[in-house]
Amino acid sequence: MEYRIDSEYTLRRNKKALAIRLLRYFKPYLPLLALNILFAFLINGATIIKPYIIKYVIDNYLALKIYAPDVFMRMGLLYLAVVLAGCGLTYSQTYILTYIGQKIMYDIRNQLFTHIQNMSMKFFDRNSSGRILTRVTNDVEALNEIFSGVLVNSIRDMIMILGIIATMFAMDASLALISMCSIPLIALVTVIYRRAARKNFMRMKALIGRINGFLAENISGMKLVRIFHREKEKLEEFQKLDKEYFDTSLREVVLNSLGRPIIEVINTLVIAVMIWYASGRITGGYLEIGVLYAFITYIRQFFAPINEIAEFYTSIQSALISAERIFDVLDTREFLEDMERGRHVKRIRGEIEFKNVWFAYDDENWVLKDVSFKIEPGETVAFVGATGSGKSTIISLMARFYDIQKGKILIDGVDIREYNLKDLRRQIAVVMQDVFLFSGDIKSNIRLRNSSITDEDIVRAARLVCADGFIESLPNKYDEEVKERGCTFSAGQRQLISFARAVAFNPAVFVLDEATANIDTETEMAIQQAMANISGGRTTIIIAHRLSTIRNADKIIVIDKGRIKEIGTHDELIKKGGLYRQLYEKQLSYQCIA
Numbered sequence: 094m095e096y097r098i099d100s101e102y103t104l105r106r107n108k109k110a111l112a113i114r115l116l117r118y119f120k121p122y123l124p125l126l127a128l129n130i131l132f133a134f135l136i137n138g139a140t141i142i143k144p145y146i147i148k149y150v151i152d153n154y155l156a157l158k159i160y161a162p163d164v165f166m167r168m169g170l171l172y173l174a175v176v177l178a179g180c181g182l183t184y185s186q187t188y189i190l191t192y193i194g195q196k197i198m199y200d201i202r203n204q205l206f207t208h209i210q211n212m213s214m215k216f217f218d219r220n221s222s223g224r225i226l227t228r229v230t231n232d233v234e235a236l237n238e239i240f241s242g243v244l245v246n247s248i249r250d251m252i253m254i255l256g257i258i259a260t261m262f263a264m265d266a267s268l269a270l271i272s273m274c275s276i277p278l279i280a281l282v283t284v285i286y287r288r289a290a291r292k293n294f295m296r297m298k299a300l301i302g303r304i305n306g307f308l309a310e311n312i313s314g315m316k317l318v319r320i321f322h323r324e325k326e327k328l329e330e331f332q333k334l335d336k337e338y339f340d341t342s343l344r345e346v347v348l349n350s351l352g353r354p355i356i357e358v359i360n361t362l363v364i365a366v367m368i369w370y371a372s373g374r375i376t377g378g379y380l381e382i383g384v385l386y387a388f389i390t391y392i393r394q395f396f397a398p399i400n401e402i403a404e405f406y407t408s409i410q411s412a413l414i415s416a417e418r419i420f421d422v423l424d425t426r427e428f429l430e431d432m433e434r435g436r437h438v439k440r441i442r443g444e445i446e447f448k449n450v451w452f453a454y455d456d457e458n459w460v461l462k463d464v465s466f467k468i469e470p471g472e473t474v475a476f477v478g479a480t481g482s483g484k485s486t487i488i489s490l491m492a493r494f495y496d497i498q499k500g501k502i503l504i505d506g507v508d509i510r511e512y513n514l515k516d517l518r519r520q521i522a523v524v525m526q527d528v529f530l531f532s533g534d535i536k537s538n539i540r541l542r543n544s545s546i547t548d549e550d551i552v553r554a555a556r557l558v559c560a561d562g563f564i565e566s567l568p569n570k571y572d573e574e575v576k577e578r579g580c581t582f583s584a585g586q587r588q589l590i591s592f593a594r595a596v597a598f599n600p601a602v603f604v605l606d607e608a609t610a611n612i613d614t615e616t617e618m619a620i621q622q623a624m625a626n627i628s629g630g631r632t633t634i635i636i637a638h639r640l641s642t643i644r645n646a647d648k649i650i651v652i653d654k655g656r657i658k659e660i661g662t663h664d665e666l667i668k669k670g671g672l673y674r675q676l677y678e679k680q681l682s683y684q685c686i687a
């Protein structure tokens with residue numbers, strides 16, 4: 094699994110183009126954004142006005158030792174009103190910004206998932222599930238910062254800094270100039286500190302990802318670890334990762350605790366210089382004491398907006414990285430399947446023909462070489478061959494999970510590429526050896542949200558494949574919970590559920606890819622009988638290593654290293670004395686020995 098530390102990532106795409114594309118997501122929310130910027134002005138106004146109210150009271154009353162309770166009360170109420178208005182506006186602003194940010198992320202996640210769902214199997218062969226998962230979760234989350242406020246907040250902060258500077262100059266130009274000295278210093282320290290903190294934070298994120306990955310892998314592989322006594326080695330591996338995380342966390346604490354005190358020292362130094370400079374002017378009667386108070390407050394207020402602007406630069410950096418990865422997926426058209434295009438078909442007859450088919454997964458190594466065969470509608474055909482000879486590949490090609498490089502695949506005499514993909518795949522139901530069950534219950538696993546399948550259909554399908562026996566014995570029968578990947582069921586039980594699923598979908602073509610490998614002989618025979626009953630008029634394709642299970646097939650196709658070697662019935666092939674006979678006799682002799 095790959096965990097990359099973002100600070101080490103270099104962008105391939107143009108930064109400006111990426112940023113513009115990201116900003117386009119704001120388009121539907123422009124009126125809300127405009128409202129937010131108006132709020133930002135008002136919040137800034139409230140922040141700047143507060144010290145001014147105090148200054149007014151100090152200079153016009155307190156410094157002159159004038160006692161005016163009415164004015165104090167009015168000013169106090171005004172101060173309170175400004176504080177409350179500021180709080181109300183800040184709340185509304187935060188709410189609106191969070192809404193916009195979350196809504197954009199919701200849209201992008203949906204866009205990604207829809208896109209991923211339309212990708213061909215080639216895309217999944219080339220991208221690990223962990224990688225795809227990270228795109229939809231972590232990378233989208235990394236955009237949150239810029240969508241949920243940093244952008245608008247930094248506009249607010251700019252206005253704030255400019256507002257404070259303008260107010261300062263309006264009050265006293267020389268004090269304003271002294272205050273200005275703090276800005277570059279605070280900015281410099283903040284940028285350096287932020288950069289280090291962000292780098293460390295990314296490192297922590299990557300490490301926690303690795304720890305999670307390690308734990309997930311080792312918890313699911315715990316049995317294996319125990320069997321091979323690898324506990325000590327695994328613990329050492331974990332300790333190494335954990336130590337790295339410990340060190341990074343400590344660095345985080347150091348960085349967090351150093352940043353603020355340094356800013357505090359700069360602020361205090363500038364304030365000290367200002368008091369020293371102002372005290373002479375105050376005692377000389379050239380400066381009002383309230384002005385000094387207002388300046389001290391304004392200098393303290395510089396830090397927050399500068400900090401946020403620095404944050405903006407670092408977060409936009411990581412957002413661009415995530416945006417690039419997300420757009421890489423969204424822009425991948427090469428593997429996109431067009432589900433809407435093509436000839437619609439309600440039900441095929443089930444005639445399948447391969448004409449000189451050549452196929453390679455990676456465009457170079459031929460897995461199927463000049464494969465030709467014809468399956469008539471309603472026939473039961475078995476594919477036989479050694480591991481890796483290409484049997485499952487043939488099935489994948491029938492459902493058009495991959496496109497062939499040479500030759501033709503015809504279904505009911507029509508090139509497979511002409512059919513609408515959804516319609517084509519609806520005709521074929523595959524039962525695999527490696528069954529996949531979704532979390533939910535048994536019913537939902539058989540129905541797979543296909544509303545045309547009724548509860549009665551589910552029970553009938555389960556009965557047909559002899560799955561009803563074990564399902565009925567469960568406490569909740571068809572409503573029994575199925576946990577992640579169906580881990581509470583045996584491999585055979587999982588296969589029976591998947592069998593029932595295929596039957597309930599009533600396909601024109603049944604494909605059983607090592608479907609009975611985990612089922613006991615008695616149930617297997619019952620299933621074979623059931624299959625014989627329901628397969629009337631339905632093309633059935635069987636892949637089986639146990640040759641005894643396919644003796645009655647109408648046709649047996651023998652494949653060797655991607656080439657068709659023999660085609661015929663069991664008796665014909667035995668008589669022929671070729672590869673099939675060799676395989677059959679080998680299995681017979683093993684069974685005798687066993």
Ligand SMILES: Nc1ncnc2c1ncn2[C@@H]1O[C@H](COP(=O)(O)OP(=O)(O)OP(=O)(O)O)[C@@H](O)[C@H]1O
Pocket residue numbers: 218454455460478479480481482483484485486487
């Ligand atoms: N997704 C894939 N990407 C690349 N190569 C693949 C892929 N799937 C299968 N192959 C390769 O194609 C060849 C045929 O595989 P296939 O699964 O069709 O064999 P099989 O006859 O069904 O084997 P088994 O009896 O073990 O199920 C193998 O060499 C395999 O390594």
